[in-house]
Amino acid sequence: MRTSLSRSSRTQLSAALPIALAMLLGSAPALAAPPAKAADAKPRSMQEIIDASAPSDWRRIEPSNTLVMDLDAGRIVIELAPNLAPEHVANIRTLAREGYWNGTSINRSQDNFVVQWGDPAEDEAKRKPLGSAKAKLPAEFERVRPKGASFDVLPDRDGWAPQVGFVDGFPAGRDPATGTTWLAHCYGMVGAGRDIAADSSNGTELYVVTGQSPRQLDRNITTVGRVVHGIEHLSTMPRGTGPLGFYEKPEQRTPIRTVRLGSELPETERMALEAMRTDTAAFTELVESRRNRRDDFYKRPAGHIDLCNVPLPVRVADAKTKGAK
Amino acid sequence: MRTSLSRSSRTQLSAALPIALAMLLGSAPALAAPPAKAADAKPRSMQEIIDASAPSDWRRIEPSNTLVMDLDAGRIVIELAPNLAPEHVANIRTLAREGYWNGTSINRSQDNFVVQWGDPAEDEAKRKPLGSAKAKLPAEFERVRPKGASFDVLPDRDGWAPQVGFVDGFPAGRDPATGTTWLAHCYGMVGAGRDIAADSSNGTELYVVTGQSPRQLDRNITTVGRVVHGIEHLSTMPRGTGPLGFYEKPEQRTPIRTVRLGSELPETERMALEAMRTDTAAFTELVESRRNRRDDFYKRPAGHIDLCNVPLPVRVADAKTKGAK
Numbered sequence: 001m002r003t004s005l006s007r008s009s010r011t012q013l014s015a016a017l018p019i020a021l022a023m024l025l026g027s028a029p030a031l032a033a034p035p036a037k038a039a040d041a042k043p044r045s046m047q048e049i050i051d052a053s054a055p056s057d058w059r060r061i062e063p064s065n066t067l068v069m070d071l072d073a074g075r076i077v078i079e080l081a082p083n084l085a086p087e088h089v090a091n092i093r094t095l096a097r098e099g100y101w102n103g104t105s106i107n108r109s110q111d112n113f114v115v116q117w118g119d120p121a122e123d124e125a126k127r128k129p130l131g132s133a134k135a136k137l138p139a140e141f142e143r144v145r146p147k148g149a150s151f152d153v154l155p156d157r158d159g160w161a162p163q164v165g166f167v168d169g170f171p172a173g174r175d176p177a178t179g180t181t182w183l184a185h186c187y188g189m190v191g192a193g194r195d196i197a198a199d200s201s202n203g204t205e206l207y208v209v210t211g212q213s214p215r216q217l218d219r220n221i222t223t224v225g226r227v228v229h230g231i232e233h234l235s236t237m238p239r240g241t242g243p244l245g246f247y248e249k250p251e252q253r254t255p256i257r258t259v260r261l262g263s264e265l266p267e268t269e270r271m272a273l274e275a276m277r278t279d280t281a282a283f284t285e286l287v288e289s290r291r292n293r294r295d296d297f298y299k300r301p302a303g304h305i306d307l308c309n310v311p312l313p314v315r316v317a318d319a320k321t322k323g324a325k
Numbered sequence: 326m327r328t329s330l331s332r333s334s335r336t337q338l339s340a341a342l343p344i345a346l347a348m349l350l351g352s353a354p355a356l357a358a359p360p361a362k363a364a365d366a367k368p369r370s371m372q373e374i375i376d377a378s379a380p381s382d383w384r385r386i387e388p389s390n391t392l393v394m395d396l397d398a399g400r401i402v403i404e405l406a407p408n409l410a411p412e413h414v415a416n417i418r419t420l421a422r423e424g425y426w427n428g429t430s431i432n433r434s435q436d437n438f439v440v441q442w443g444d445p446a447e448d449e450a451k452r453k454p455l456g457s458a459k460a461k462l463p464a465e466f467e468r469v470r471p472k473g474a475s476f477d478v479l480p481d482r483d484g485w486a487p488q489v490g491f492v493d494g495f496p497a498g499r500d501p502a503t504g505t506t507w508l509a510h511c512y513g514m515v516g517a518g519r520d521i522a523a524d525s526s527n528g529t530e531l532y533v534v535t536g537q538s539p540r541q542l543d544r545n546i547t548t549v550g551r552v553v554h555g556i557e558h559l560s561t562m563p564r565g566t567g568p569l570g571f572y573e574k575p576e577q578r579t580p581i582r583t584v585r586l587g588s589e590l591p592e593t594e595r596m597a598l599e600a601m602r603t604d605t606a607a608f609t610e611l612v613e614s615r616r617n618r619r620d621d622f623y624k625r626p627a628g629h630i631d632l633c634n635v636p637l638p639v640r641v642a643d644a645k646t647k648g649a650k
Contacts (some may be wrong), residue, residue, distance in 0.1 A: 111556060111557045111560055112512050112513075112556075112560070141624075141625075156484055157482065157484045158484070159481055159482045159483070159484075159629045159630075159631055160627060160629055160631075186537070187437050187536060187537045188437075196621050196622060198624055211512060211536075211537075212511070212512045212536075212537060212538055212633050212634060213537055213631075213634075214634070215627065215631065215634070216615070216618060216623070216626075216627045216630070216634070218627070219624075219625045220622070220623050220624055220625055231436060231437075232436045232564040235436055235437070235564075236561045236562070236563055236564060237561070238561055239557040239560075239561060290541070293541060296521050297521060297545070298541070298545050299466075299523055299544075299545055300466075300544050300545055301541075302485060302540065302541045302543075304484045304485055305484075305541070306484055306485075306538075306540065306631075308537050309537060309538075309539070309540070309541070
């Protein structure tokens with residue numbers, strides 16, 4: 001009846017989620033098994049599905065499409081979503097190339113909400129120059145049938161959107177009637193802070209969701225990507241004691257060494273990451289294995305999963321998933 | 326177009342959530358305004374509603390119904406749910422009275438999932454004696470029409486339960502056909518770790534949800550209460566690098582000074598907390614103000630809220646909410 005640290009109970013309380021995967025974000029199936037089938041099926045565990053997956057079940061996360069943030073505590077990698085927020089992503093790439101965030105800081109950590117970073121200067125006049133980056137961009141809250149983007153539907157009901165699923169592997173909402181698509185504020189998603197005006201973000205000020213998914217922000221702010229590695233370095237930031245979790249004293253801010261475009265890192269410094277594709281049978285089986293837990297711990301499989309509860313496995317390329325960093 | 330640290334943008338990105346409240350957990354309305362009305366209404370902000378609330382809109386959190394955990398970093402207060410898990414809560418009270426957790430530790434921190442504490446000893450023989458506490462308890466995953474418990478319905482759709490709302494102020498699911506009620510795994514909810522057997526928890530090993538609500542655990546484990554103060558001391562715990570976020574080395578564990586029953590603290594050490602009642606017009610208005618954000622930041626009110634996104638204000642008794650700790 002021992003419940004704490006025995007291997008068995010570890011496996012059970014965590015529902016067999018390896019920590020490297022537990023830290024990762026949602027994704028979903030091209031199509032989930034119908035409920036009837038699900039009820040009878042005894043799906044393999046997520047780990048078993050990943051271990052048995054084929055190389056074709058994974059996609060390379062393109063270095064040119066990643067931001068690599070280095071803190072004293074470690075490295076964070078963010079995958080950008082150019083098909084959903086093309087102008088913001090282009091500006092963010094320029095800002096990273098020109099070292100805009102180098103020497104800036106983590107300025108805010110609000111429990112169960114977001115961690116935010118950028119130039120902490122309150123005074124416009126004291127802020128870092130934007131270099132070649134644009135000062136003004138259009139709002140990119142949503143896109144109608146985004147060019148080049150895939151969408152894999154999650155059949156489960158969602159209270160925030162008529163349809164949910166995965167656009168280019170990011171959790172997303174969609175209106176099937178119009179094809180309007182938007183990124184969803186799940187744990188680990190990264191957005192561009194803005195002021196009152198919808199078009200007042202330019203990508204210099206970024207935040208990551210570190211709590212219960214604040215889906216009310218969907219279609220209200222430009223969302224630009226997702227943390228695919230090292231989110232624990234951000235989610236454990238001491239909470240700020242000022243209003244909304246901003247740090248009250250400059251020395252409480254965590255310095256950012258560098259934020260670079262992945263493709264500009266020396267080969268020796270690059271981290272080759274792969275994300276599980278969301279349009280494969282393996283992924284559909286993985287999602288079903290989470291919708292209906294069949295291990296001995298679960299006495300009542302849910303028969304449902306919320307968009308932001310779907311894990312999206314990420315691993316180091318050419319490494320076994322167990323070695324995922 | 327400055328987006329980061331100006332007061333205005335702080336207010337906006339956080340949707341006007343004061344940090345003391347932002348840290349707190351969900352609750353819901355006796356009845357929410359109908360969608361049509363909601364669409365026309367210009368509800369006050371949550372803060373305005375709280376500032377204008379009457380003393381009768383709040384309930385005292387009974388000290389005899391709280392666990393007070395003291396770490397070097399600070400104090401955590403957990404409200405227990407005796408109507409939902411009577412035998413576990415009784416055992417937990419006994420364990421606290423007899424100092425069971427004093428000198429134990431935080432043993433696990435898994436990103437976007439749970440933080441867990443108790444006796445870290447792997448070896449049954451080396452574990453702390455239970456004293457007067459029971460070694461074996463029945464599973465208390467759910468209750469049919471729990472005695473003495475109130476239930477305030479949240480009208481929003483939920484994928485995990487036929488009906489959701491708040492039982493004694495805790496987020497919960499319910500089957501209206503049978504009256505079966507269970508606590509929901511929202512951020513900050515506290516559960517009793519168990520092994521494979523449904524009745525293998527006795528309350529010695531506890532965990533708190535620190536990530537996206539793992540609702541798949543609902544009705545699969547005995548949930549005993551909710552953190553109502555100091556959750557940031559647990560949610561920022563360094564993530565464990567062992568399987569499932571367990572710490573690999575004893576020195577990585579955070580020591581627990583004491584866990585006491587609130588009613589056994591000297592008067593001078595007590596913290597008088599109040600939670601907003603979930604059966605009042607003020608609370609119904611508060612929930613509606615979150616279902617449809619009407620401040621200038623939000624361009625598209627969601628017209629929906631998930632159970633685990635509903636804030637449950639807690640404040641220090643006889644203090645203005647702004648002073649909530």
